[in-house]
Amino acid sequence: MSEVASLAPPRVPVTIVTGFLGAGKTSVLNHVLTSSHGRRIAVVVNDFGRINIDAELLQKSDGDVVALANGCICCSLSESLIAGVARLVRQDSPPEQIIVETSGVSDPLDVARAFTDPELQRFAPLDGIVTVVDCELAPTLEGDMLRLASRQVIAADIVLLNKCDLVDEAERMRASRWVNALSPHVRPLQVEHGRVPIDLVLGMGGATQSGSAVDSEPPGHHQHEATFDTFTYESMVPLHVQRLHDCLSQLPKTIFRAKGIVNLLEKPGYPVVLQSTGKRATLTVGQPWAGREPRTQIVFIGTRGGVDGDWIEGQLIEPHFGSTGRSKARASTRDKREEP
Numbered sequence: 017m018s019e020v021a022s023l024a025p026p027r028v029p030v031t032i033v034t035g036f037l038g039a040g041k042t043s044v045l046n047h048v049l050t051s052s053h054g055r056r057i058a059v060v061v062n063d064f065g066r067i068n069i070d071a072e073l074l075q076k077s078d079g080d081v082v083a084l085a086n087g088c089i090c091c092s093l094s095e096s097l098i099a100g101v102a103r104l105v106r107q108d109s110p111p112e113q114i115i116v117e118t119s120g121v122s123d124p125l126d127v128a129r130a131f132t133d134p135e136l137q138r139f140a141p142l143d144g145i146v147t148v149v150d151c152e153l154a155p156t157l158e159g160d161m162l163r164l165a166s167r168q169v170i171a172a173d174i175v176l177l178n179k180c181d182l183v184d185e186a187e188r189m190r191a192s193r194w195v196n197a198l199s200p201h202v203r204p205l206q207v208e209h210g211r212v213p214i215d216l217v218l219g220m221g222g223a224t225q226s227g228s229a230v231d232s233e234p235p236g237h238h239q240h241e242a243t244f245d246t247f248t249y250e251s252m253v254p255l256h257v258q259r260l261h262d263c264l265s266q267l268p269k270t271i272f273r274a275k276g277i278v279n280l281l282e283k284p285g286y287p288v289v290l291q292s293t294g295k296r297a298t299l300t301v302g303q304p305w306a307g308r309e310p311r312t313q314i315v316f317i318g319t320r321g322g323v324d325g326d327w328i329e330g331q332l333i334e335p336h337f338g339s340t341g342r343s344k345a346r347a348s349t350r351d352k353r354e355e356p
């Protein structure tokens with residue numbers, strides 16, 4: 017009997033954390049991972065850009081992190097998601113819970129659909145979908161961006177109205193009404209910096225709302241690659257803080273998100289974490305590079321055709337580096353994907 021039990025795959029519930037670009041998904045994840053709950057949690061993080069910056073920013077150092085980059089787990093990386101979850105569950109000491117952080121361009125119902133696979137349902141059942149909303153930015157979205165953000169809310173079992181510190185009561189109510197109009201069954205929870213009660217995210221006890229929505233949604237209704245572009249700037253040459261500041265302050269509205277690790281001229285020996293969402297940007301000094309080679313890696317994400325890599329490079333590359341020095345020093349890429 018005990019032998020049979022040990023041969024059966026463990027059942028590890030999966031929570032999907034989703035939300036628009038920069039809404040605060042990684043903040044939620046870091047809050048959960050660093051809180052004292054005594055549970056062993058593994059995470060799958062997906063970044064749309066070529067480099068998985070989120071994996072770098074996670075406050076988790078053991079092996080229970082699966083990083084999937086350069087695509088979206090709701091479409092091009094769906095099989096990698098399934099394989100990653102399977103690997104986590106089948107390891108010698110499997111986690112008690114898996115959290116999947118989608119990229120900001122993901123449609124969570126498509127991610128959830130991967131979990132309708134009977135085999136996956138057996139060992140990694142979907143527990144629920146948590147959608148993080150930036151209550152400052154969400155009401156300003158339009159067109160395709162608004163449609164995507166709306167789908168993320170419609171899919172939610174729980175909605176977190178994040179960044180409440182940045183808005184007044186009237187704006188919080190506005191964001192709250194927007195959520196309720198889309199999804200009358202959820203009561204949005206107001207939070208700051210992703211600080212959500214842990215039990216709300218872990219052990220939701222079955223994907224009631226998301227489960228039924230998944231079944232009723234037709235597949236293949238969206239194409240991220242048709243909607244979003246990314247550009248990755250990479251360089252070994254230290255970057256002047258003023259250049260970075262000037263670039264960020266002039267970013268066109270078509271770029272929603274920039275994030276990465278910066279090798280700043282003014283801060284030798286330390287990587288500096290760049291976070292930029294909408295018109296806000298922060299730089300935070302990280303732990304020393306130690307053995308790592310200092311380099312700048314910044315991913316820019318925006319609308320299709322709205323991310324001008326040449327312009328970004330023109331802003332960031334130090335003018336005293338001639339063309340030879342530049343080509344050696346940098347390796348930026350307009351992130352390539354299959355055309356839809």
Ligand SMILES: Nc1nc2c(ncn2[C@@H]2O[C@H](COP(=O)(O)OP(=O)(O)OP(=O)(O)O)[C@@H](O)[C@H]2O)c(=O)[nH]1
Nearest residue numbers: 036037038039040041042043120178179208209291
């Ligand atoms: N003021 C304020 N800033 C926040 C809050 N939550 C997150 N941020 C900041 O917003 C930026 C984006 O937060 P992340 O948690 O990385 O957002 P994300 O949704 O994971 O971003 P992507 O994965 O790129 O889509 C970071 O600079 C955070 O520190 C909040 O409640 N208030």
